Amino acid sequence: MNPTQVSTVVADPASVADAIGSRFSCRAFHRDKPVAREQIEELLALARRSPSGTNTQPWKVYVLQGASRDALVDKVCAAHDAIYADPARAAEFREEYDYYPEKWVSPYIDRRRENGWSLYGLLGIAKGEKDKMHAQHQRNYRFFDAPVGLMFTMDRVMGRGSLMDYGMFLQNIMVAARSHGLHTCPQAAWNGFAKIILPHIGASDSEMLVCGMSLGHAIESEPVNSFHTPREPVEGFTRWLD
Template identity: 45%
Template sequence: MATKQMISALVKSRQSIRAFTNQAISQHELQEMLQLASRSPSGTNIQPWKVYVVQGNKKIEIQNAVKQAVIAVSENPEQKGWYEAAFQYYPKQWFEPYLSRRRANGWGLYNLLDIQKHEKQKMQAHLLRNFEFFGAPVGIFFTAHENLHASAKMAIAMFMQTFMLVAKGYGFDSCPQAAWNDYHKVILPLLGAEPDEQLICGMALGYADPQHIINEYYTPRIPVQDFAVFLD
């Protein structure tokens, strides 16, 4: 049985990694990690997750298709409406305290990358790295049947966290990526998905690049007393 110290160290060791080496992951390890992550709970054990693991040429094909779509939107903003996630992920209008936390997160990353407020092109270039899985050799897409609604999204979120912790145990790092969701109309056909599948999230997986400064960003958390209510 894992000790308190082991669990604590594992949980604290996971952080979103945004620069990877190109070292591949074996098929055997990928399968083992997915099997372990499938121990995640799901309402009435429906196990709604479908997982696409993309590597090599398929990964490049998807990256290129999405980057083309991103460029098309930047050149013709009217196309933006067509590229929208199948479900609303963030609020249309941000509000406090989330707005400040979100800004702090952005600036934490931009400061490390030495990107200043007016340097929109550099910001855009950083965001585009999402669509290269930040250089990771493995990209993952999580999908579910669209009629499963919130049950699938909650279960997949749990699957993803279990998977990311399992991956740490195997020596790998990850970054969950909702950035892909807006491009589901481009991605799903390239995955060979069924028409009733919904893209829930993407993820980058690989070995962290220890040289890259962006991986030094370790995010803060608010203390328990600021988010937990104990009633007796």
């Protein structure tokens, strides 16, 4: 073990707590405020310290900016619009792994509904306004205007535990972003369009899409960025055993 890891003292614990506590899913970014490559490399260099079972490090990262980002946005938005026009075409686009359960039960379905309707309510989208819902959902596929889009893949040969490892890697990126004044939005919404995304980013046939992420500078004045989801209290999910 690196002796500096053992002896390092976190001089400002409050900053660590603030970085975690201020992370949220940003849904409005400054399109015209770029993120330097050096900053992105710093985030990834920190995130690579994430734990993984037997140090397998299953993550593979693709960074999209400029023309590559815009071209992917155009391709996926076109497919998303095609599905909206003809729902039967959804069968052409399948997620490779089940992110959500096949059957929803309480309390998870209740939290999901609260999340969706609270967000739509904030945006002034009423139940049944399908065009507005479609447009808002498509904001995912525009990276919410963030100048940087990240795509994360891993080899299909890896097991389910690697997805747990991946979650820790993603969280480290999002928390590290706060130290640069940046915000993020992790997005499983991209997963259904893997057959478009993987060839676009040059992924090999052995890779599967884990998720995408938007990265950039948040627009503080946008109402959507005032939406912060509630969390269960500690006593709601913890049992103390003596």
